[in-house]
Amino acid sequence: MSSPSGKTYLDLVKACDSYPHIDISQRPYSRDDQTALYQLLLPGDSRPHGFLLPSTIQKMPWTSNFAITHDPSGPRSVRVLDPSNGADTANSINAAFKEVIQSASDSRVFGNLIRPHPEDYKVLGANYDGKRVQLLRAAAGLFGICCRGAHMTVYTRTTAGEIKIWVPRRSRHLNTWPGKLDTTVAGGVRAEESPFECIIHEADEEASLPEELVRKHVQSVGVVTYVAESAAGSGGELGLVVPDILYVYDLEVGPDITPKPQDDEVEAFYLMSVEEVKEALLREEFKTNCASVMIDFFVRHGILRDDNEPDFLEIVTRLHRTLPVAVRS
């Protein structure tokens, strides 16, 4: 289905999953290829955990805890070293990340390290004696590690059985996506928490939804995955490789439940019909990755189907892109 502006649902999914569909980790490059990415490698692990731009490699104030390989015979890479020699690898890696990111932040070589996100993100698939590897959220994009978000769509049914969806508008003063429509409750998953616990505290902070209600009725319904190429509007460096996993939840509520803004990230909540949400999607009023979460909701709830959407198959597969980084320990 296309809109008056000519956008389709598939266009919206592609705008989120914007990194070209090549096998990044297997991408061949020549000695002359100045654009080839550097793999982020961890001690004792040959799988890429992230991808860095050549410009990031050049500008980052690397310490002796990182070994950079430009050798064109294999993939280019930056490998984190382990000065503890296995005694406490996770701690060594985390300290190495912290030091180089602090130094980059102090010297202000990258724009996005001064964003107000003091928490860490987990490096997926890394596990040294059960200990986490993590780095500053605002630096995740520079290292191209896989980010994790949790998104919960809160909806209700009219007495006629029609679905209506609670849609927030982001505050106009936000640095990222000001004034755009969003998922009812959504947040980045901190290193130390699970997607489920993220939803619980975001439901309280962003929408004043009682913890007991959410714990009892929320349903895990899958993931949306994509690889974005960071662009203008996302608030940071351009052209970064950003693999992302959104853990998706549904919460059906009765007419007595009304989400209310609590922190200053949400301007207002609207209870929108499916038709209104469709129109807002195709007008590109939604934050890019929230459009993908809504389209996934439409697929799971039989609103977009094989018989009313010519791109149905490509939409569903593209909402579940295989990620180029290690995701399992």
Added chain:
Amino acid sequence: MSSPSGKTYLDLVKACDSYPHIDISQRPYSRDDQTALYQLLLPGDSRPHGFLLPSTIQKMPWTSNFAITHDPSGPRSVRVLDPSNGADTANSINAAFKEVIQSASDSRVFGNLIRPHPEDYKVLGANYDGKRVQLLRAAAGLFGICCRGAHMTVYTRTTAGEIKIWVPRRSRHLNTWPGKLDTTVAGGVRAEESPFECIIHEADEEASLPEELVRKHVQSVGVVTYVAESAAGSGGELGLVVPDILYVYDLEVGPDITPKPQDDEVEAFYLMSVEEVKEALLREEFKTNCASVMIDFFVRHGILRDDNEPDFLEIVTRLHRTLPVAVRS
């Protein structure tokens, strides 16, 4: 989660999506590579619509309506020609397929052409003046075209809210997967019908479910996609590339509805708890692609989650593989 036999849900998904995860359509090959596949090309269309084994190319009694290219400078291919020169391309293609398949069937060079499936499958993404391209279902695997199935899981809830699933056992006399557990209602989608209409008639034929009930309450919930490599047990040639789309539907029913076998494909229906289905899955009692449909059901219904399944992410992305053939006209 792993079973006593050591199988995991991810193992089951991989057993269905068994073709190696390479970009088949871009696979490079050398002059010496005797295993490289041949692309199936249609008139005026550069996108592959299927993939054929070299042994199929060798054994098929090709007519003058097909042009085969062995040139190692580009992909190897078999292209259907259009003697009508655009006057009636779809008809020309369909007649060419029919003639060569009939000839192969008469000379019995392939085992699986004598299977009792007289209906045709549609060649996806092919559309000449709104007309379909189609070929005999039993020959779909030889040409490596994308097959379409429709699977509906029928379930009910106990008064305590616990999900119970209606699971059929396939008749012992079937050529394919005899005695295995199956999706409640499932069938191959014929060239001339939609996945939804397939579900409607299969629900009647396989489970005696009233058409009115199904039309009113069935919900389209997405697709499962995979590429299988045909193996022993599937009833035909070995090593074929089989891209497949399963259109997935859910139907929640009350305790008053009981599916009953009508045709001779189903031996019996069991109303199984989620625990019983889990055990049967991990014992490999389900037909391979029905296991994937059940695992997709578990994901969408919050039974398999990030917090209880270490392979959660890989399971969800792998259930939605991007297919190597054209799927959109």
